[in-house]
Amino acid sequence: MRFRTHSSPHMIPAHDVGQLMRRVLYALVPGTLAMTWYFGLGVLVNVLLAVGFAVGFEALMLLARRRPVIPVLGDYSAVVTGWLFALALPPLTPWWVTLVGVGFAIVVAKHLYGGLGYNPFNPAMVGYVVVLLSFPRELILWVPPMGFDDLGFSIGEVTAAIFLGQLPRELTWDMITTATPLDHMKTELAQNRTISEIREHPLFGSFSGHGWEWIANWFLLGGLFLLFMRVISWQIPVAVLGSLAVMAGAFWVIDPDAYASPAFHVFSGASILCAFFIATDPVSASTTPRGRLIYGAGIGILLYVIRTWGNYPDAVAFAVLLMNMAAPTIDHYTQPRAFGQNPPPPRRDNGP
Template sequence: MKTFIASSPHVARVNRVDSIMLQVLLALVPGILAMIWFFGWGLLINILLAATFAVAAECTVILARGRSPLPAIADLSAVVTAVLFAISVPPILPWWMTLLGMLFAIVLVKQLYGGMGYNPFNPAMAAYVFLLVSYPVAMTNWLTPTMLAEHHLSFTESLRIILDGSLPQGLSWDAVTSATPLDEMRGKLDRDLTMDEIRQSPLWGAFGGRGWEWIAGWFLLGGLYLLWKRIITWHIPASLLSSLLVCATLFWAIEPQTHPFPAFHLFSGAAILGAFFIATDPVTACTTTRGQIIFGASIGALVYVIRTWGGYPDAIAFSVLLLNIAAPMIDHYTQPRVFGHGGKRG
């Protein structure tokens, strides 16, 4: 009788990179569909362009190193980076800015450091900040939500704007674009308007901006799916959102006419997207349990500080990148004690 002898590992891997990335992409679908509903087909075009540019950039760099690009492409990490970038930028961002962003994310932030698993910064957020600092006007040129827009851009009209910047005949930029809720809130508070006066605008919904609060809700659903599938743990999302909520509640309780209702900070901008899909990046976040709680709480506090007193109304990208720098130090000081070391002698 023959005996079959196999070397380890004896248990099949279930947490393969491509499987995890595919689950992340699936979890993003509800929020993406909501964004397309409220902001039009430009978002889908941006996703397709960003994914194409990201995959092409990754292939080019790996081929230049004399290696096969198939394993790196098959793990879907470049596609996840592209999708996170595309849903963070305005839906009518010019195509060449999307190209610049993907080159920066894949070539400089990811592959320059050695590829998947070695990048110190979140590539999608690094590309977002690079473009925001370089082209602030284009990066804040968001479309008006469909229920408030004078004209709904078709797929063809959106494609023309992205490719050559041509608006439909008879329309101006003011007719198709508007400030985001965070921009609107920041600008009107700077003009000494009260919260009661600001909320008279049709831009506002129950908690945040109209349309934006629904988008945040669907991304929350996707985040809960990731928790259910155990792709991520609760530590970073819960600590980030709790920290942001505590800061917002504290200042709102002190002066409610100059600080928005706490839920506004959760359901406007990228707080929920950042908490579940960006800050939880396993490569650039903390790895220890205590470290993840500190990491998330620090991001939440920084988001509130930058939104309230900084130069940019939304701050997820800046906060995540700043804590990416601090993640190794946080991990170093939050390592669990090794059994048998540091205890009292009996």
């Protein structure tokens, strides 16, 4: 009697890449909707543009590499990259900035290294750094959040600004844009103003920027969903936010009028988005349990250092990319001991 045999793997994994990526997209929805509520429909237009460009570049690169297109597109990794990139952009960013950033993320940072699973750097952050360094003016055009200055742009006005660069009602960019809370805090501190004086500005809310703190809370909810579904592990988010809070808390205790509080740093900018959605990239992040703690702590420390003493008010992309470079070394020195392997016996020196 002949028996049919099958090659490995003999056990089907509980999750495939497509399922994990879809859950990441589900988790991004609450924070994205909150961002749209506070900053307008331009956020959704950016997401749709970035996702469309990402899928298009992914298909072109697969065809150029003679790889199957439909199965690879079905893993949704390009969609996640485009979505994360879009969330880092101001809501009225010109369409060509999105095209350049996404193209660099997919073509250079992903496929020129071999595709998904081979890229040493987070593609979305690589694309963002490219446009941040190349088009700094377009990356600071943040409109004020709802409740601070209600401009109320319609979808037609939003698309005209993004695709044609035309602002409605004879407005100018100086009239409709404002600094982010991190940028405003950094600028005012450089002019020797105290934290208590700076926080009197209506741009600030209870403990962070008006609107920004609620957006961070909704991204936190999505991050907790990823933890509950075991899409990500707890080490990196806890290490990122914990090290950022510890660094901010230490300097805040020393001089609360010169350094912002830990709550301000945790709930401002993209700190929570970084901790749960960006730093936890399974390809470019550390993979060992101890390594994840070191990797996440490094991101949190770099984030605070660059925000406080660097040239950029928010430093998520730079912190993540720097730790991406360190991830292989961290994994090399933090490999767990194999099950059943005893440590080497102590060396005895009996002398001559």
